[in-house]
Amino acid sequence: MIDSLGRVPVSAPALDVRRLTKRYDDGTVALEDFDLTIPEGMFFGLLGPNGAGKTTLINAVCNLIRITAGDVRVFGEPGSSLLARSWVGLAEQDINLDRFLTVEETLVYHGGWFGMTKHDAERRAAEMIDVFDLRAKSDVRTPKLSGGMRRRLLLARALMHRPRLVILDEPTASVDFELRQELWRYIRRLHEKGTTILLTTHYLEEAEALCEEIALIRAGRLIARDTASGLRRAYTADSLTEVYVKAMHEQPCPVEEAAA
Numbered sequence: 001m002i003d004s005l006g007r008v009p010v011s012a013p014a015l016d017v018r019r020l021t022k023r024y025d026d027g028t029v030a031l032e033d034f035d036l037t038i039p040e041g042m043f044f045g046l047l048g049p050n051g052a053g054k055t056t057l058i059n060a061v062c063n064l065i066r067i068t069a070g071d072v073r074v075f076g077e078p079g080s081s082l083l084a085r086s087w088v089g090l091a092e093q094d095i096n097l098d099r100f101l102t103v104e105e106t107l108v109y110h111g112g113w114f115g116m117t118k119h120d121a122e123r124r125a126a127e128m129i130d131v132f133d134l135r136a137k138s139d140v141r142t143p144k145l146s147g148g149m150r151r152r153l154l155l156a157r158a159l160m161h162r163p164r165l166v167i168l169d170e171p172t173a174s175v176d177f178e179l180r181q182e183l184w185r186y187i188r189r190l191h192e193k194g195t196t197i198l199l200t201t202h203y204l205e206e207a208e209a210l211c212e213e214i215a216l217i218r219a220g221r222l223i224a225r226d227t228a229s230g231l232r233r234a235y236t237a238d239s240l241t242e243v244y245v246k247a248m249h250e251q252p253c254p255v256e257e258a259a260a
């Protein structure tokens, strides 16, 4: 909600997902009765094996798929509203750059899409091009970029319109060690400035180092959510990797036992 002065009360979480269910047309139930709340400013990790429902959740939050049931709110606004959509920046798992656009055009067009003036979009694009070290390629069309450059451009594009909630779906999948370090450095800086981050990754050590809280998701259900140290305690594990292995193979998990 927004008050008459256009302020958003601090109490609204960055993301509030209630009883979300997604059944695809072929009958696959990717998410069932899924609840998730992420406070503003948090660096949040979503972990789970391939097919667990992470991308479905993200697509539901970003209004890219029709949800079957449930409610999605972004900073208190319905996820489908224009306002909510303008507050979210998404770097999708699949690199989906327009092959006919240059680096700079990719960014400027995205800004225009989100209602930025041409002048603002051009300035912001220049800033992003410098931050992500794409200056030498700014007039090059996207098919001519290396894989690492495409990943950087994807992230730059997600940040173009200065979103309050940045969603990164496996941003470092098949990215080399150095670029991974670089992307993490950048994402950390973004978080320090107050941006809320929702990250999915299969790099568990990195999730442990970066994320203030972590949710484990298995077969469309949330099975645990805590700080890394809280999860280690709950699963009597020495590392997040051990937590993950236990959580994905144990039936039921400690959280379900506690609730029973």
Ligand SMILES: Nc1ncnc2c1ncn2[C@@H]1O[C@H](COP(=O)(O)OP(=O)(O)O)[C@@H](O)[C@H]1O
Binding pocket: 024, 025, 026, 028, 029, 030, 048, 049, 050, 051, 052, 053, 054, 055, 056, 057
């Ligand atoms: N468009 C679709 N149609 C049917 N099933 C889908 C579709 N997209 C994803 N799924 C299924 O939904 C489940 C969750 O997938 P996804 O959200 O991509 O998981 P993750 O991102 O955690 O790997 C999987 O069983 C997947 O096969």
Ligand SMILES: [Mg+2]
Binding pocket: 054, 055, 056, 093, 169
């Ligand atoms: Mg996925």
